[in-house]
Amino acid sequence: xxxxxxTVWTISALLAVGIGWSKYAKWKTRDKLVRELAAMxxxxxxxxLSRMQPELAMEARQELMRxxxxx
Numbered sequence: 001x002x003x004x005x006x007t008v009w010t011i012s013a014l015l016a017v018g019i020g021w022s023k024y025a026k027w028k029t030r031d032k033l034v035r036e037l038a039a040m041x042x043x044x045x046x047x048x049l050s051r052m053q054p055e056l057a058m059e060a061r062q063e064l065m066r067x068x069x070x071x
Contacts, residue, residue, distance in 0.1 A: 034060055038068045045070075 037045050037060060049057045064070040 030059070030063070034063045034067065037064060038070060 037048065040048065049060060052060065061071075
């Protein structure tokens with residue numbers, strides 16, 4: 001094993017950890033958002049969802065339906 005091999009493996013490992021951490025943080029943030037939306041009254045929830053980006057709002061609505069059976 002050469003120093004180049006060790007360097008490449010180290011960089012690859014750091015990239016993998018960084019990608020994994022960002023995916024985890026994104027999941028954690030969306031989970032928190034969906035829980036907060038589920039706790040809101042329906043009128044306020046729709047107002048918040050209408051102000052979100054369409055793709056994110058659709059994902060949030062789907063998650064609300066799947067986890068909490070809220071339309």
